[in-house]
Amino acid sequence: MAKSAKSPVQYLCSECGWSGPKWYGRCPECGQWGSLEEFRESSPAAGSARTAAPGRTARTVAAPLSSLSAQSAARPITQVAADAVTRVPTGFGEFDRVLGGGIVPGSVTLIAGEPGVGKSTLLLETAGRIARGVRADHRAVLYISGEESAAQVRMRASRIDAVEENLLLASTTDLATALALIERERPALAIVDSAQTIVSQSVDGISGGSTQVREVASALIDTAKSLDVPVLLVGHVTKDGSIAGPRTLEHLVDVVCQFEGDAQTALRMLRAVKNRFGPTDEVGCFDMSGEGIEEVADPSGLFLSGAGGGEAPVEGTCVTFTLDGHRSLPIEIQSLVTTSVLPTPRRAVNGVDTSRIAMLVAVLYRHGRINLLANDLYVSTIAGGLAKEPACDLAIVAALASAAKERPIARTTCAVGEISLTGQVRPVPRLEHRLREAARLGFTTAVTPTLRRPVEIPGLTIVQSDTLRDALAALGL
Template identity: 85%
Template sequence: MAKTSVQYLCSECGWSGPKWYGRCPECGQWGTIEEFHETRAAAGVARGSGAGGRTAAPGRTARTTPGTVPQSAAARPITQIDTDAVTRVPTGFAEFDRVLGGGIVPGSVVLIAGEPGIGKSTLLLETAGNIARGVRDAAKSVLYISGEESLAQVRMRATRINAVEPNLLLASTTDLATALGLIEQERPALAIVDSAQTIVSQDVDGISGGSTQVREVASALIDTAKSLDVPVFLVGHVTKDGSIAGPRTLEHLVDVVCQFEGDAQTALRMLRAVKNRFGPTDEVGCFDMSGEGIEEVSDPSGLFLSASGAGVGADGKPEPPVEGTCVTFTLDGHRSLPIEVQSLVTSSVLPTPRRAVNGVDSNRIAMLTAVLYRHGKVNLLANDLYVSTIAGGLAKEPACDLAIVAALASAAKSKAIARTTCAIGEISLTGQVRPAPRLEYRLREAARLGFTTAVVPTLRKRVTIPRLRIVEVSSLRDALAALGL
């Protein structure tokens, strides 16, 4: 018979132990220890599992002779294990495949987390439609299990995003045993469970979405995915501080953890791989949310740049550049993205001048203002400062310091920086301009987008990029002089 052991788990850090504590001994959080009942097989009973399939149905056990090892679990030399037969399944989105490392690995479990309403279900439903549309085997299908919506509601969304396919199977249930039975019965090319917080197991105690239930649901889905060689996409909710809801061990159990991010006020969505056992973790995918679903953005370079000062006026002459703006280049994974920093400097009527920022670090602005006054001889300490980026871009990387300072100095002196000039570099408290990582990669992207001048820190080795004039500076004063400020 199966024996039930009682363990106590921390929902914050995943610590487990045989005794309850009011305060977690690992992370020090109060009130995070919860009771978890784990069912273990008795001696002489083993659960069949292996690469070729299960030897017993889910929830059942197969008896073996005590002391023997099942054939599927026998140890083999690593040189005899073949990986050529593993074929990744494309998602239909090149950006999604980039984040996953080239596609979906059979038998993998991918956790997609994000804030409510960000578009997780829409992304996965459209991915399910793409895979179902490209399935050549008539016996294969894509299974979408929803624990949050009814079948009619899922069908309405699928109709809107053009994901209605005969090979796309829908199911609505919150019972874990039913979901596992559907996956074992259909053996789909991809199974999507939406979401981990709504599926409930009848074998363990706890409310829906609790640490005990989420851990049991994730463990059962992982066991089924590995045994049947079926990839599973699992949707996860996030807490108010942005972390994934449930026990921290959930992120350790799955193979891939992806964060779907974006600003609710803009249509841009970013998919980042926080953990990936089958690919890199520094890739990022760009998507655009529209009324017809989600579209991938293969070249997001123009999203964070404004059109001011780059067009032609009513008289047919080019528009003059606008003061208070400067362009820099940030790194997001393997991508180099241009970010336009805009600033506004006004006289303050308040005892304490106001500092309003959007897309940049407010503490960084306070430090750069002091450095600009001390080493750049530009006094903005008594002015109201407003600093922002375009289209929700983030300029919180230290390499954006030079562009922020240039935008502030441009607004203060009412002198515009040329539209084809960019500035990249970190500024220290001593007024020195420090190098930025992978600077050559950023400069090549700047040249590709049509920039002709780049103000950068002193390079360690000579870099020559066609159609781009590189101006090397070592101090903040030299950088302002090179920018005409």
Template identity: 80%
Template sequence: MDLSLCPGSVGSMAKTSVQYLCSECGWSGPKWVGRCPECGQWGTVEEFHEARPAARSRTAEPGRTSRTKASDAIASSAATAITDVATDSVERVATGFQEFDRVLGGGIVPGSVVLIAGEPGIGKSTLLLETAGNIARSYRNANGTVLYISGEESQAQVRLRATRINAVEPNLLLAATTDLATALGLIERYKPTLAIVDSAQTIISQDVDGISGGSTQVREVASALIDTAKTLDVPVLLVGHVTKDGSIAGPRTLEHLVDVVCQFEGDSATALRLLRAVKNRFGPTDEVGCFDMSGEGIEEVSDPSGLFLSSNGDAGSTPVEGTCVTFTLDGHRSLPIEVQALVTDSVLPTPRRAVNGVDNSRIAMLTAVLYRHGKLNLLGNDLYVSTIAGGIAKEPGCDLSIVAALASAAKHTPIARTTCAIGEISLTGQVRPVPRLEYRLREAARLGFTTAVTPVLRKRVSVAGLNIIQVDSLRDALESLGLAGR
């Protein structure tokens, strides 16, 4: 008996469209597993229902073969020589923040989808609402509108925040919904200059299964918004939540679908906020924007050079022992970072090492190098190393300033306020070069520094008003700073 002819046989059953997707790495498979075979995470594989194509697309038309339809497709979408493709520049939409525009590569590209991710309460919604107000204000005379769709707050709540940050404009449209079809209908109806969806984890599609914020829903919402943005040429700013480890919530493929991924970072204890481009199809990914969070909203910081220096860090103030300034690179920016160190006698069997803004393991290594090649024994002391205002000094180029601050605190000898130290220290005690040193030195000269202790330069560099002391070893660097041990 031929089982394939039976109505209820396996051969006549329709193939299932159910797939299982890992929310961490995007792995997919036909069977559920407790541990993802790709990334090794437990409990991240969830059921995902693929959208089924329409019945008319699966059924062949009478008299038309697949070869005929393929010929029609080739005729309707012929390839174009790359030399014949138009290179007209796209007019970007300015956000009203020069810092935001620089991170995006010059503004928002029409039809693009930008994902803004960050921790709860960091200021994502405030930044985007103020951006919406800026764009609505600039397009008021051009009859342009900005659509803000909130799935987390009501219209009254958004209006209160807009009043506080001075973002109330007549052509700024507010909508509060969690339904994907409603959100897409609003975008198609108004065709705004900019659409903001806050957030991807709160919007729900009725066409697929899954809870709000799940992998299935997030993927479906993002795909629908991207398709609408490309079709109508409307840019969309999409807010995304992050997990406990700081990664973007939802399937990893969400980051691959969108055009730009920006990370909004900051410490809740400070007002400084940093916007970084993790992915950007229309610009560089090494730019960083600086913002200041206040009760009146978010203000951009065009020159953040003085943020990570102590309040009495001007050249005319009295130098303090245990401090040294270095210059780090964050994107295309060179920022001064003040490193402070405190050295005390230890009463514990194991000396204490407490750091803030500095790599703890690197402190242990530099202490050993300082003892072996700098002839300064701090192995039995309690060491406390910190930066100012939440600055980060984890770059290898900060090694020389950390060692100088430790030596200054141990010998009770202050370093001049107009002196900075830049360089990486190897295990052999050699002071090694750092990337874009000339750019850092020019920034130091602009801020009033007169002396810089640096590694040996590969090419001649002359910076007006700056005395560059080139050293080859840690011993020479400490001697130039007056901190050499016996």
């Protein structure tokens, strides 16, 4: 009996990318419930290697060996030319830092973030800056918007000063039209905003569904690789913060960046989650304003209060240094200790882990002989900074002790170290890097754990402490 042709209907898991011919309530691969969606494979194009001859069953037809070009034939890796790739600078030093030096030609970069965080503004201003610098080779920058009309994009470009002659705008939600524009213009950079709004007519599924997002991403990647045109692709996120669409979307693209920010502050952070052409531990800092986005090359002063070194110190504050990627950022921790009138003392924190505060208060009582168990405690950081790294323990305890004893810590003194349950001050990673940043910002004294090897930093006195009581004594507490 003749074998029937394969059904074009497949079921695709939006979480892990598993596909099969049968629907299940629970994905056999990742175990997620209700994640399988119907997917219809598009028919192969005429003349492709997958096109079957008339009267034959559809199957992959291998191309003859003589038809393989010299470029597509397999060859030893030693014979592959190692040409240096010229990256495209974005005009933002912070953006280039995250990408590893600029945008690689032919690459596809996915920029994801919360609604309203500034993804479109960042990319439109990037397009304007690149278009301003490509007038010599007459290659334009193409911005394709599926969310706004060309007039709306023009209004935003006027507000952020991104109106350039070489910046081309197009408003479409059709994938074929977007691909035709990229192929016709051959731009220095193509921006598609966003992957969830572009629809392919060759596959079924609603806009933003797993089937459509997968087809759109695959087509854009093929076009970018074949034409050597870099593409910046905007991606939406779900309620839990993950990138919307199938998980395979992150595997297909070359670079995945997360654009993060707090709605209450203007600070924006760009992190590389995946990068085939550079590091994944770099962080770019930006400042969001009504005139657009500005890069913050030195974000050290963002997380410190306005009091300078010449002013009188304030009780209940201590500065520490935390790592964010390769950067060492100062974080000022402020605390307030009051007498509680409630049966259960209040613990209010901002930018600090609540459970960590409970542990440090217990260690401070047991090994530091300072009893705060019956007090209301308020601990916060400056400008939305995060002090959740264990290296911030010593500064948190110092701020609490300073507020309880009403003894201020000098403005030029910082504290870095992790505190264990036994009252020991433990080493932290890349301590020397943190201390050099402290010396650069004008700090003269640093209370640290015992160093594994001698470190000399000009202008900085390092006070090493083995226990919590030694550290508090070094801080005058």
